[in-house]
Amino acid sequence: MMWLRNLSVLVAFVLFLFSCRKESFTTNAAALLRTSVDSLHFDTVFTTTGSTSQYFKIVNDNNKGIHLSSVRLAGGAASPFKINVDGIVGPQVSSAEVLANDSLYVYVTVSINPTAQNLPFIIRDSIEIDYNGNKKWVQLDAFGQNAHFFRNRKITGTEVWNNDLPYVILGSLTVDTTATLSINKGCKVYMHADAPFIVNGSLQVNGEKYDSTRVVFSGDRLDDPYRTFPASYPGLIFTASSKNNAINYGIIKNAYQAVVVAGASASIPKLALNETIIDNAYDIGLLGLNTSINARNVLISNCGKNLFLAGGGVYDFKHCTVASFSNDYIQHKDPVLVLTNYTTQGNVVTANSLTASFTNCIFWGEQNGFVKDEAFVDAKNLTPSIAFNKVLWRVQNTPSFSGLTINGGINQNPLFDSVNTAERYYSFRLKGSSPAINAGINANVSLDLDGKPRPVGAPDLGAYEKQ
Numbered sequence: 001m002m003w004l005r006n007l008s009v010l011v012a013f014v015l016f017l018f019s020c021r022k023e024s025f026t027t028n029a030a031a032l033l034r035t036s037v038d039s040l041h042f043d044t045v046f047t048t049t050g051s052t053s054q055y056f057k058i059v060n061d062n063n064k065g066i067h068l069s070s071v072r073l074a075g076g077a078a079s080p081f082k083i084n085v086d087g088i089v090g091p092q093v094s095s096a097e098v099l100a101n102d103s104l105y106v107y108v109t110v111s112i113n114p115t116a117q118n119l120p121f122i123i124r125d126s127i128e129i130d131y132n133g134n135k136k137w138v139q140l141d142a143f144g145q146n147a148h149f150f151r152n153r154k155i156t157g158t159e160v161w162n163n164d165l166p167y168v169i170l171g172s173l174t175v176d177t178t179a180t181l182s183i184n185k186g187c188k189v190y191m192h193a194d195a196p197f198i199v200n201g202s203l204q205v206n207g208e209k210y211d212s213t214r215v216v217f218s219g220d221r222l223d224d225p226y227r228t229f230p231a232s233y234p235g236l237i238f239t240a241s242s243k244n245n246a247i248n249y250g251i252i253k254n255a256y257q258a259v260v261v262a263g264a265s266a267s268i269p270k271l272a273l274n275e276t277i278i279d280n281a282y283d284i285g286l287l288g289l290n291t292s293i294n295a296r297n298v299l300i301s302n303c304g305k306n307l308f309l310a311g312g313g314v315y316d317f318k319h320c321t322v323a324s325f326s327n328d329y330i331q332h333k334d335p336v337l338v339l340t341n342y343t344t345q346g347n348v349v350t351a352n353s354l355t356a357s358f359t360n361c362i363f364w365g366e367q368n369g370f371v372k373d374e375a376f377v378d379a380k381n382l383t384p385s386i387a388f389n390k391v392l393w394r395v396q397n398t399p400s401f402s403g404l405t406i407n408g409g410i411n412q413n414p415l416f417d418s419v420n421t422a423e424r425y426y427s428f429r430l431k432g433s434s435p436a437i438n439a440g441i442n443a444n445v446s447l448d449l450d451g452k453p454r455p456v457g458a459p460d461l462g463a464y465e466k467q
Contacts (some may be wrong), residue, residue: 209451
């Protein structure tokens with residue numbers, strides 16, 4: 001049995017060598033680590049205080065080990081997130097190791113009290129992994145306040161939203177071509193930066209006149225200063241297939257392009273906007289592309305381009321105020337109204353029929369040197385039918401061409417109640433000395449944007465009636 005004794009000695013010697021061999025580590029910055037994920041989403045909806053956990057791996061595909069200088073939670077001890085790196089509790093873990101062709105686990109826990117009103121809807125933090133002069137990040141997000149959370153949601157059939165909890169949209173929300181979404185009074189809809197609200201079917205917004213009963217669309221960052229940033233989310237998009245859309249007593253604010261309406265519709269109008277506010281859109285407040293829109297008592301304010309109607313279409317605007325003043329985020333550099341019957345791509349001009357009526361409206365902007373005419377109206381190839389009836393506007397060159405009629409254009413300051421650009425406070429109601437008071441004609445509009453009555457006689461111009 002000598003050979004068996006020799007084999008035992010050999011095995012013991014090999015084990016001794018392996019036990020004595022030290023792990024080799026590299027400090028070369030070119031030796032990279034990877035993580036099993038780039039971000040962790042905690043989609044659990046909390047109804048009571050609770051916590052939930054996930055994990056990811058830090059993976060070393062190199063033939064040498066790597067020392068980690070630190071794995072650090074950016075929010076520190078105050079963060080609702082907590083980390084555990086291979087059994088060591090954070091918020092910062094130093095001197096961890098990832099052996100060659102191996103990995104280590106990072107466990108992440110988040111604790112939420114969803115009834116805390118000071119919480120944002122989405123709580124965010126990040127984990128920094130520092131090694132060999134390199135930094136790698138893993139992003140964290142979790143639901144904060146209790147709400148209806150929809151991530152990349154498609155609505156089919158008929159659906160109704162009621163004002164029990166806010167609605168938070170992540171990724172996108174799509175109303176299918178055969179679907180109808182009704183949003184009832186008092187609902188608040190908050191959209192993430194990557195979340196367009198796309199309507200291929202029908203949208204019915206049923207707000208009412210009080211602040212608490214209007215339906216609000218805004219970004220999901222409610223903390224200062226983000227709550228007033230324009231371009232907080234893409235906006236509401238009514239595609240060519242959508243139909244029978246109506247927004248009553250809505251507020252659509254802080255979008256990139258607040259409302260986009262595209263394509264002709266068998267049902268006129270494709271979109272009815274009534275007693276609605278569109279405010280602080282970075283690019284365009286209301287964009288119509290060869291479509292049909294009826295608007296009554298609509299305020300479009302302080303957008304990059306307020307009202308942009310191009311490529312033809314059918315439009316009827318009554319008692320609307322379209323006004324813009326520069327602020328820290330948006331410079332007033334474009335007319336508040338652009339109306340054309342054509343679009344231009346390269347050197348190719350495509351014209352369509354255009355019928356548009358603007359009655360008892362105000363088109364105004366600060367005189368900052370950029371804009372001479374607050375209304376740009378033009379048509380090519382086809383003769384449009386455009387009528388301005390009793391409008392107040394700031395124009396240096398009154399538009400004039402075949403198919404355009406202007407009945408009573410006032411070129412005077414409308415004297416809005418309050419315009420304070422430093423404090424970003426605006427009231428587009430009228431002062432008692434405004435030239436817009438009693439300057440309109442009867443357009444069969446009995447209420448104003450506040451839901452207050454208009455007189456039987458000559459009404460005021462714009463969305464607000466002086467009470």
